[in-house]
Amino acid sequence: AFVFPSVCPECESVAVKQESSGVMGVVWRCPNISCPAQIRGRLEHWCSRKAMDVEGGGSALIEQLVAKALVEDVADLYSLSRAQIVSLERMADKSAENFLEGVQESKSRDLWRVLFGLGILHVGAGVAKKLARHFETIRDLMRSNVDALIALDEVGETIAHSLVTWFSKERNQMLIDRLEALGLSMKSSLYVEDSEHPLSGSSWVLTGTLPNFSRQQATEKIEAIGGKVTGSVSKKTSFVLAGESAGSKLQKAQKLGVQIVDEAGFTALLDQNA
Structure with a gap:
């Protein structure tokens, strides 16, 4: 039988089962948000085609950026210089330019892509789109509460608690502040005010x-x-x-x-x- 590791193979933190909505989860996770493997995972997910779709932001580049301590979170991607990228292995001028252009272009991505890209537990692309139909900006979502979220179509208690918990953490609030200051739009093109469009809800x-x-x-x-x-x-x-x-x-x-x-x-x- 398979025995799940009791410690993270990367940072050796003791693995834990995460609680959600008062129910203990079944998946063992590394609790160390500074774990290099977690940082790489968050960055790769953010850059992925289904999330922020950053050209050139693949695993090989991310691995080097994390190894050289050039980035610790997704906001750091928007402060990278051309010189820093070119200094990495197998990064020609053109590749560096493509990646930096991709980073800049991602600033205008829709709110649902940002929400999905942030890697909030239980918030997949489908849930992110549903949220983006109800909230025009990320600040509107941050001001919401569990009861208001549960009242939305197809957003249950587990997702509502996960969102409120994520946005209540200071480090995540600071991340949103930084992304906003760096010029990310984080507005929804899917947002439709109640009954504003005759086909809303169809x-x-x-x-x-x-x-x-x-x-x-x-x-x-x-x-x-x-x-x-x-x-x-x-x-x-x-x-x-x-x-x-x-x-x-x-x-x-x-x-x-x-x-x-x-x-x-x-x-x-x-x-x-x-």
Whole structure:
């Protein structure tokens, strides 16, 4: 049987099980936030394509930055100089320029990417998008409380407690202060005021291939008006967006009487309700 290590293999801190919402977790974790492995993990996650999408911010570069003590947290990335990057192994001028440009470009990333990138326990990309629909800025979210968060659609007690706990820690508040001072926007393009858009709260299913939109682009347009995209058709589905070669989802929508729109209808619907 596998025996989980009792100490962190990197920093040798005693591993602990983390408590969440009064319930003891099952996963053993290193409690040392200064552990080099944790620092690398947080930085790699922040730079990843699904989070802040920083070009050139891969594991090889991050490992060198941490080893040379050039960065300790994600805010440090925004203070790096060209000379510091070029001094690293296998970092040519062009690579350094690409990375620094990527860092600068990431300052304008949407709030949901920042929330996901921060690595808050239980806050994945899906949860981050849901939060970004309800809060216009990160400061608005920080002012919220457990009860207000639980009242939101699909944000349960575990996630609410995790968010409030994370934002209550001084080091995390200081991190947000620094990121803001360094020029990160941390505002939400997904935010829709209650009932502001007629299609806010609508539920969509995508099927088939659209001529002029990728699935990701269509999803972003739906989320921008406060709608959400789900994977399966049900009586609760508001619209099915059907492209070429639509399959069983289209048939199920017809059977359930769910409104079906093609790409032209979708564009018209967005324009009509803009």
